[in-house]
Amino acid sequence: MGEMNERTIIAVLGGTGSEGSGLAFRWARSGHDVIIGSRSAGRAAKTAEELNRLLGGGERVRGTSNREAAHAGRVVVLAVPYAAQLATALEVQDCLAGKILIDVTVPLVPPRIDRVQLPGGESAAAVLQRRLGGSVKVVSAFQNVSAIHLKDANHAIDCDVLVCGDDAPAREVVIGLARDAGLRGWHAGALANSVAAEALTSVLIALNKRYKVPASGIRITGIPMRDEGWGRKER
């Protein structure tokens, strides 16, 4: 898997869901300490147990409430449905000061989730950043990565990660975490650009339906690959 980012404590709010638990699995597998957050500490503990079992034993993953997870995490990931995005983040806002908050949320509007319908036509991550204020570094990423194969250790994920955020060093950290999860992340510019990544998910869902596949993805082309560390340097 290559050189790991500095080992860190990653809290995944809503980490009982398929996307959050899948990312949690990949991060724990690469050596990070992962805390699953949930509205129910019991549910979080159950997910942590499952992940530790999948990881072959040990206690690399633990589970607790969203609040305790947000408090303990050095990096916090928000992986709840769009309808709960703002409320979940605001509930733990006091635990987020000075931290990176990775927003994985896709503002899908059921039932037509295969149609781009961004509320207000703007990025949900950018709206979240405005509400949380500048002390929290919101970085959006992973919206285009389907949960389906994340917990299959032998399955390479065929999808790049657009990493958007207004703080370049924070983006760099997230690109490193994408790499640790076995994914290729790219500096995709300001948080406002997240609108494209969020919208792309509905395009991918439409492609999945049309071509009867479980998990289409995206690739960025035209940028020469380097031997070491995709995420290491600004490009």
Ligand SMILES: NC(=O)c1ccc[n+]([C@@H]2O[C@H](COP(=O)([O-])OP(=O)(O)OC[C@H]3O[C@@H](n4cnc5c(N)ncnc54)[C@H](OP(=O)(O)O)[C@@H]3O)[C@@H](O)[C@H]2O)c1
């Ligand atoms: N699934 C994918 O393939 C995929 C891919 C890319 C991005 N995403 C995005 O990632 C996020 C999570 O996706 P998911 O499929 O894992 O979602 P999910 O399973 O529907 O929800 C994730 C977790 O959020 C918590 N949650 C649900 N409703 C809530 C509410 N009203 N208030 C607070 N917490 C609530 C639940 O945890 P507790 O009940 O334990 O609190 C749930 O396990 C979504 O925004 C989604 O758009 C998903």
